[in-house]
Amino acid sequence: MSFQHVAIIGLGLLGGSIGLAVEAHLPDVKTTGYDADPAVRERARARNLCGTIADDPVEAVRDADLVILCVPVGAMDAAAKAFAPGLLPEAVISDVGSSKLSVSQSLAKALPDHTIIPAHPVAGTEESGPDAGFSSLFHQRWCIITPPDGAAEGQIANLKSFWQGLGSTVEIMDAKHHDLVLAVTSHIPHLIAYTIVGTASDLEEVTRGEVIKYSAGGFRDFTRIAASDPVMWRDVFLNNRDAVLDMLDRFLGDLALMREAIRAGDGEMMFDQFSKTRAIRRRIVEQGQDDARPDFGRHDHE
Amino acid sequence: MSFQHVAIIGLGLLGGSIGLAVEAHLPDVKTTGYDADPAVRERARARNLCGTIADDPVEAVRDADLVILCVPVGAMDAAAKAFAPGLLPEAVISDVGSSKLSVSQSLAKALPDHTIIPAHPVAGTEESGPDAGFSSLFHQRWCIITPPDGAAEGQIANLKSFWQGLGSTVEIMDAKHHDLVLAVTSHIPHLIAYTIVGTASDLEEVTRGEVIKYSAGGFRDFTRIAASDPVMWRDVFLNNRDAVLDMLDRFLGDLALMREAIRAGDGEMMFDQFSKTRAIRRRIVEQGQDDARPDFGRHDHE
Ligand SMILES: NC(=O)c1ccc[n+]([C@@H]2O[C@H](COP(=O)([O-])OP(=O)(O)OC[C@H]3O[C@@H](n4cnc5c(N)ncnc54)[C@H](OP(=O)(O)O)[C@@H]3O)[C@@H](O)[C@H]2O)c1
Ligand SMILES: NC(=O)c1ccc[n+]([C@@H]2O[C@H](COP(=O)([O-])OP(=O)(O)OC[C@H]3O[C@@H](n4cnc5c(N)ncnc54)[C@H](OP(=O)(O)O)[C@@H]3O)[C@@H](O)[C@H]2O)c1
Structure with a gap:
């Protein structure tokens, strides 16, 4: 050095x-x-x-x-x-x-x-x-x-x-490849998290209090990501527009297929999709990029 | 009792x-x-x-x-x-x-x-x-x-x-209200996580190895959710179809607005959206439904 x-x-x-x-x-x-x-x-x-x-x-x-x-x-x-x-x-x-x-x-x-x-x-x-x-x-x-x-x-x-x-x-x-990789692993996850937390806070039938109370079912992980700095993230989306739109459109295509499977009651399609994602998780934990404990130390209230 | x-x-x-x-x-x-x-x-x-x-x-x-x-x-x-x-x-x-x-x-x-x-x-x-x-x-x-x-x-x-x-x-x-609340706080987050992890693992330009390596940017939280049991989740989507489709369509509407803001370079809209989601996070942490430590104990590798 x-x-x-x-x-x-x-x-x-x-x-x-x-x-x-x-x-x-x-x-x-x-x-x-x-x-x-x-x-x-x-x-x-x-x-x-x-x-x-x-x-x-x-x-x-x-x-x-x-x-x-x-x-x-x-x-x-x-x-x-x-x-x-x-x-x-x-x-x-x-x-x-x-x-x-x-x-x-x-x-x-x-x-x-x-x-x-x-x-x-x-x-x-x-x-x-x-x-x-x-x-x-x-x-x-x-x-x-x-x-x-x-x-x-x-x-x-x-x-x-x-x-x-x-x-x-x-x-x-x-640099260009970096922007594509990070669009998938970081920018799209942040965009999705910001959006769903926004959707949830604007509902009429479900109160904000209810959303907060029952967030342990999965939503709270999205709120953590959506608590990130607004200026930083605005700038990321303004500066990595092409890669973000490219990846977003692929995600939207896949989500439309899932929507159709739910509408049609196609349990087999869902089971297949939901099964293949476990392998990725296993490798992330193996490579030390996350903690395998079921609750990442959230059990501290024990 | x-x-x-x-x-x-x-x-x-x-x-x-x-x-x-x-x-x-x-x-x-x-x-x-x-x-x-x-x-x-x-x-x-x-x-x-x-x-x-x-x-x-x-x-x-x-x-x-x-x-x-x-x-x-x-x-x-x-x-x-x-x-x-x-x-x-x-x-x-x-x-x-x-x-x-x-x-x-x-x-x-x-x-x-x-x-x-x-x-x-x-x-x-x-x-x-x-x-x-x-x-x-x-x-x-x-x-x-x-x-x-x-x-x-x-x-x-x-x-x-x-x-x-x-x-x-x-x-x-x-029961009906339960199903609507949980569609937002749990079912839609799981559906989104399963979908984006699937999208990421099917890309040609970005390898699975890259997705796994750089998952610390946000993606890894989605992989944790997407590692949930496929049978359990297939059954949830088969059995809570109407509430899930209702909430999914609202999310898709909001995501289309975000997509348009990115395409048009509308930084103000993004900043406003990204600012309002922090308050929800704060209340979840206050109510003890999550851990405020920046990394939920993921720092154990220190
Ligand atoms: N946060 C993450 O997870 C993360 C991870 C990897 C990389 N990054 C990148 O790291 C960079 C910094 O992010 P951060 O999370 O550290 O943000 P941060 O905590 O908000 O810090 C940024 C600092 O820069 C100051 N600043 C703004 N404009 C300036 C200027 N023209 N001259 C000097 N100082 C200026 C800001 O002051 P004001 O707040 O008063 O404007 C603020 O104190 C960003 O480019 C981000 O994309 C962030
Ligand atoms: N996991 C969560 O985070 C969570 C949270 C709240 C509520 N729930 C709900 O809790 C329920 C159980 O979920 P879980 O996570 O405990 O799933 P799990 O770990 O897979 O356990 C379910 C068990 O039920 C067995 N089983 C299946 N059909 C049966 C039958 N007809 N008679 C007797 N046993 C049978 C399964 O055996 P096989 O595997 O051999 O079929 C399995 O051992 C689900 O309804 C789920 O929606 C789950």
């Missing part, structure tokens, strides 16, 4: 977790943080999210050899332009945005003279803000790096060992 | 948990269990799910003053007919089925001379079978009782205290 000084722009869940994780795992690396919101900077100082918290974006990146943007996908461009004058010529710019193609393009445009190597740690919770971060967020989680054509191998390798240092396993991927 | 001897028909997750919960919380109540599958009866004996495990349904209910059917919704009728000859005339018949109107009707037809008071403990996991049950499954969970018109108040009260004894909070509801 050859980065000596990392600047973190945006000090919410992701930015704060990176700061704390560097302190815990790479104590020789200096960190400077900046956030556009003074109240966030204050909380960041109180929680020691970075070694130094700067009040100015240009100051924040002054001596950094790695700058990581941890702002919503739609704010990357403005954030990059704000710190650009302070950058060292050799500084590498990266980010943690949940969609990669449009971020990659807008950062390349905002910082035409710098090396940009986008990344996406596939790790998160539904919490956001400067109080949400924790140092182990990236443990045993994947981090996808999407280097543009012609990026220097040495710099990719440095970014890779940085993320490995925080506990992640790194994968290199094309 | 005035039941002295409970017969449990079907010894999977629900039946086994009732047996263990009675032993733990109502030690003076006798339990006899029966399951159509000899291998399940063997495991039930090994785990002591009930005081006695009978090899014959008629024997199982012989002295019981409460019989609880814990079989898939579509098997209620056959299970009831099989034990009918052994019933005491004064025995109360109940069940734990996830849909209530059709169960209520089919049990009334199968056992015309008996008092039937259906119930649904809103508690479960994605596991099934005789090894899945545990005595605290019903702690701090709701149990909905749906008595038919004219059911004796005393018998409803007895069933209510039985479930309270196992740790549940009891609510009385009309």
Whole structure:
């Protein structure tokens, strides 16, 4: 790992977790943080999210050899332009945005003279803000790096060992493919969860109180996902539109088939569909991406 | 609580948990269990799910003053007919089925001379079978009782205290309303989860390996729900068709609006929708129906 000084722009869940994780795992690396919101900077100082918290974006990146943007996908461009004058010529710019193609393009445009190597740690919770971060967020989680054509191998390798240092396993991927994969594994699930929670809260025949009371039947998992940050998710859907619409239309096609099976009372079709999904679950648990305990520790009320 | 001897028909997750919960919380109540599958009866004996495990349904209910059917919704009728000859005339018949109107009707037809008071403990996991049950499954969970018109108040009260004894909070509801509420809070979430997991596993451009690797972004919560028992869920959709189709069509209408907002790049509409769902989550956590820790104890790999 050859980065000596990392600047973190945006000090919410992701930015704060990176700061704390560097302190815990790479104590020789200096960190400077900046956030556009003074109240966030204050909380960041109180929680020691970075070694130094700067009040100015240009100051924040002054001596950094790695700058990581941890702002919503739609704010990357403005954030990059704000710190650009302070950058060292050799500084590498990266980010943690949940969609990669449009971020990659807008950062390349905002910082035409710098090396940009986008990344996406596939790790998160539904919490956001400067109080949400924790140092182990990236443990045993994947981090996808999407280097543009012609990026220097040495710099990719440095970014890779940085993320490995925080506990992640790194994968290199094309930005466009990343956006398609994440549309399925993350963006569509969030869209569905936001929608069904919205549907449930607008019903007349079933009260909100009833929805909340009986959520243990499956709905509560959707509410957890639907409690995620609205700005972050609005930006994801605005920036990964094509892949999201593509995957959404396939899902809608499959759902229409299920609807017809229910209407027609086709138990065999349902049984077949419901049987094949168990295998996927088994592999996720085997690969340590989830906890097999029936209730993920929800039994703490015992 | 005035039941002295409970017969449990079907010894999977629900039946086994009732047996263990009675032993733990109502030690003076006798339990006899029966399951159509000899291998399940063997495991039930090994785990002591009930005081006695009978090899014959008629024997199982012989002295019981409460019989609880814990079989898939579509098997209620056959299970009831099989034990009918052994019933005491004064025995109360109940069940734990996830849909209530059709169960209520089919049990009334199968056992015309008996008092039937259906119930649904809103508690479960994605596991099934005789090894899945545990005595605290019903702690701090709701149990909905749906008595038919004219059911004796005393018998409803007895069933209510039985479930309270196992740790549940009891609510009385009309069977039809139950089916509508549960369509939203449980059946539609399961249908959606089964469908999206199916969609994801059939893609050509994105491999199953990728879907599994990057599931931490949201998808894994759907896989957990979609790992539920296929027979149980087929039966739920066959038996709660009208309410499920009603709710599904509302969800599809809302999803079409979201799709259009994404297509048109309408960030304001998305932000508004994504903001209103947080409040529901907060109330679910407040009411103890879920765990507020960001990762529900998934951090155990720290
Ligand atoms: N949450 C997840 O699960 C997750 C997972 C992987 C990747 N990501 C990605 O990580 C990024 C950050 O997400 P997060 O969850 O950490 O969000 P967050 O907790 O809301 O933090 C983002 C922070 O950036 C600040 N900010 C906004 N515009 C800025 C600007 N121009 N300059 C400086 N600071 C600015 C925000 O301040 P204000 O709030 O005052 O605007 C906020 O404090 C997003 O791109 C997201 O897609 C998120
Ligand atoms: N799982 C949940 O989360 C949940 C929550 C609330 C309510 N419920 C309801 O509870 C009921 C049972 O679900 P479960 O999760 O406990 O399922 P389960 O673990 O699969 O157990 C059901 C048991 O019933 C047996 N069985 C099937 N037909 C029978 C018959 N005619 N006579 C006697 N035994 C028979 C099954 O044997 P075979 O497997 O050999 O057929 C199986 O051992 C269902 O009506 C379900 O809707 C489930």
